[in-house]
Amino acid sequence: MSYWALSLTLIFVLIPLLLSKTLNLGLGRDMTVATIRSIIQLLAVGYVLKFVFDSESLLYIFLMVALMIIAATHNAQKKGAAIQGITWKIAVTLIFVEVLTQGILIGFNITPATAQYIIPISGMVIGNSMVLSILFLNRFTAEVEDHQDQTELILSLGGTPKQAIHRQLINSIKASMIPTIESQKTVGLVQLPGMMSGQIIAGADPIQAVQFQLLIMFLLLTTAAVTSVFLGYLSYPTLFNKRMQLLKG
Amino acid sequence: MSTQYKPAIHFQHVDYRIGDIEILNDITGSFPQGRITTLVGPSGAGKSTLLKLCNGLISPANGEIFVKDKAIGEYDPVELRRMVGMALQSAPMISGTVYENLNLPLELQGQQLAKEDALELLEDVGLKGDLLDRKVKELSGGQRQKVSIARTLVNKPEILLMDEITSSLDRASKLEVEELISKINRKYKTTIIWITHNLQQALEIGDYTWVMMDGQVVETGESSLLEDPQNQRVNEFVKGVVS
Ligand SMILES: Nc1ncnc2c1ncn2[C@@H]1O[C@H](COP(=O)(O)OP(=O)(O)O)[C@@H](O)[C@H]1O
Ligand SMILES: [Mg+2]
Numbered sequence: 001m002s003y004w005a006l007s008l009t010l011i012f013v014l015i016p017l018l019l020s021k022t023l024n025l026g027l028g029r030d031m032t033v034a035t036i037r038s039i040i041q042l043l044a045v046g047y048v049l050k051f052v053f054d055s056e057s058l059l060y061i062f063l064m065v066a067l068m069i070i071a072a073t074h075n076a077q078k079k080g081a082a083i084q085g086i087t088w089k090i091a092v093t094l095i096f097v098e099v100l101t102q103g104i105l106i107g108f109n110i111t112p113a114t115a116q117y118i119i120p121i122s123g124m125v126i127g128n129s130m131v132l133s134i135l136f137l138n139r140f141t142a143e144v145e146d147h148q149d150q151t152e153l154i155l156s157l158g159g160t161p162k163q164a165i166h167r168q169l170i171n172s173i174k175a176s177m178i179p180t181i182e183s184q185k186t187v188g189l190v191q192l193p194g195m196m197s198g199q200i201i202a203g204a205d206p207i208q209a210v211q212f213q214l215l216i217m218f219l220l221l222t223t224a225a226v227t228s229v230f231l232g233y234l235s236y237p238t239l240f241n242k243r244m245q246l247l248k249g
Numbered sequence: 250m251s252t253q254y255k256p257a258i259h260f261q262h263v264d265y266r267i268g269d270i271e272i273l274n275d276i277t278g279s280f281p282q283g284r285i286t287t288l289v290g291p292s293g294a295g296k297s298t299l300l301k302l303c304n305g306l307i308s309p310a311n312g313e314i315f316v317k318d319k320a321i322g323e324y325d326p327v328e329l330r331r332m333v334g335m336a337l338q339s340a341p342m343i344s345g346t347v348y349e350n351l352n353l354p355l356e357l358q359g360q361q362l363a364k365e366d367a368l369e370l371l372e373d374v375g376l377k378g379d380l381l382d383r384k385v386k387e388l389s390g391g392q393r394q395k396v397s398i399a400r401t402l403v404n405k406p407e408i409l410l411m412d413e414i415t416s417s418l419d420r421a422s423k424l425e426v427e428e429l430i431s432k433i434n435r436k437y438k439t440t441i442i443w444i445t446h447n448l449q450q451a452l453e454i455g456d457y458t459w460v461m462m463d464g465q466v467v468e469t470g471e472s473s474l475l476e477d478p479q480n481q482r483v484n485e486f487v488k489g490v491v492s
Contacts, residue, residue, distance in 0.1 A: 149337070149339055149341035150341050150342075150343055152306060152337065152341070153337060153341045153342075153343070153353075154343075154353070154357065155306060155326075155330065156304060156306055156330055156334075156335045156337060157330065157331075157334075157353060157354045157357060157400070157401075157404065158327045158328075158330040158331040158354065158357060158358070158404065159327075159357040160327065160357075163357055167343070243305060243308055243322075243326055244305075244326040244327070245305070245306060245307060245308065245326075246306075248267075
């Protein structure tokens with residue numbers, strides 16, 4: 001795409017800006033900021049990626065992945081404020097998911113160990129793991145709060161913290177995975193996944209694009225399941241003290 | 250009051266706080282073993298909180314609690330809570346059937362409640378056997394309270410903590426439950442600590458009574474104290490001015 005064509009895409013920003021102004025939606029400022037930020041951030045990422053790809057240095061790949069994990073942790077951690085030490089728990093979860101998925105991909109020779117594969121796939125895995133963490137934490141804190149009396153009941157009957165929180169934990173793990181599973185059921189019918197569309201537009205063979213998309217989807221299924229279960233089992237013990245009492249607030 | 254009785258549970262200068270809020274203030278006293286002690290007082294006095302301290306659902310900020318002469322902190326929480334059983338005020342249920350709720354205490358220990366035992370428990374609390382497979386969400390408030398009592402009995406606790414367990418029951422059911430608890434008390438020498446809003450009930454079923462107000466114990470003694478309280482505030486409470 002030429003720079004002239006790229007500039008013309010700003011028409012797609014002007015339309016909502018005009019609508020916002022005419023209808024007094026008051027979104028003009030936010031949309032302008034969002035546009036400028038996306039231009040700067042994406043261009044910066046593009047140049048950084050180009051630099052990393054050209055250098056083919058494992059150190060740079062490692063640094064990029066580390067940066068993604070830090071940014072994703074920072075984003076997700078705001079949702080789990082009620083859970084002690086949530087920041088490092090999310091970080092450990094993201095690292096675990098990343099190491100596990102890349103380990104399988106590279107270990108079984110599914111994808112080559114080059115920046116071109118590791119970085120975009122890591123981006124998708126870490127990004128999805130972050131969203132799953134947020135979904136899980138939202139649901140789990142709500143479940144714990146809503147069913148405090150059942151937790152207290154099980155403790156009062158001589159149940160352990162794990163028994164007392166088991167239902168809430170399982171419900172939250174299931175609920176956080178549903179969007180991932182549901183979106184896979186309709187994939188291709190309603191809309192083409194972004195990555196696949198991008199590949200096809202860039203000139204790739206559609207069948208090859210589909211193969212990669214399948215790989216990514218299965219990868220994201222693992223990401224979803226492992227994130228919720230891992231984070232869940234790291235989180236629930238901090239809701240109790242050594243005397244097996246439920247800590248409030 | 251009870252120098253001739255061994256205490257089942259003894260409180261020694263116990264304070265309890267939530268954040269900066271003082272909920273219980275300097276509680277000292279004993280619950281005699283094998284006897285029924287009732288806890289009365291206006292709502293918000295701290296009765297439920299005191300009961301939760303007795304089976305270690307919460308711990309004091311200051312002071313010490315002894316259960317059968319052993320500091321409560323020395324018990325394994327699981328062992329303590331099976332020995333000191335509690336029927337919670339809100340009669341919480343796990344979702345599922347009446348049987349699943351009755352089975353819960355044993356399920357937590359990897360065991361299973363025999364169906365005959367479940368039926369017998371239902372009969373003890375005055376519920377029909379055909380309720381066994383009913384979903385708990387279909388039960389009335391009174392039925393839930395009865396299931397909650399029956400469930401508490403499954404662990405055969407030595408000390409029974411009852412938090413307003415007859416508040417949603419009609420007169421006949423109330424008498425039935427009172428009779429059941431007295432019977433358990435006589436038959437197994439179970440120590441009972443019973444919170445009730447109903448002063449008549451406290452007078453009839455209790456050997457001893459603690460009157461609580463604003464996080465403090467303001468009067469203790471044989472339950473007949475309620476007929477003629479010495480303390481001015483207790484007097485007002487008994488006359489029904491405060492509720
Ligand atoms: N989880 C809690 N958070 C804040 N305050 C509480 C909590 N539980 C109890 N309280 C307060 O402690 C006081 C005593 O409550 P409670 O023991 O339930 O009284 P009672 O059973 O005598 O009605 C009340 O003022 C109540 O508002
Ligand atoms: Mg209460």
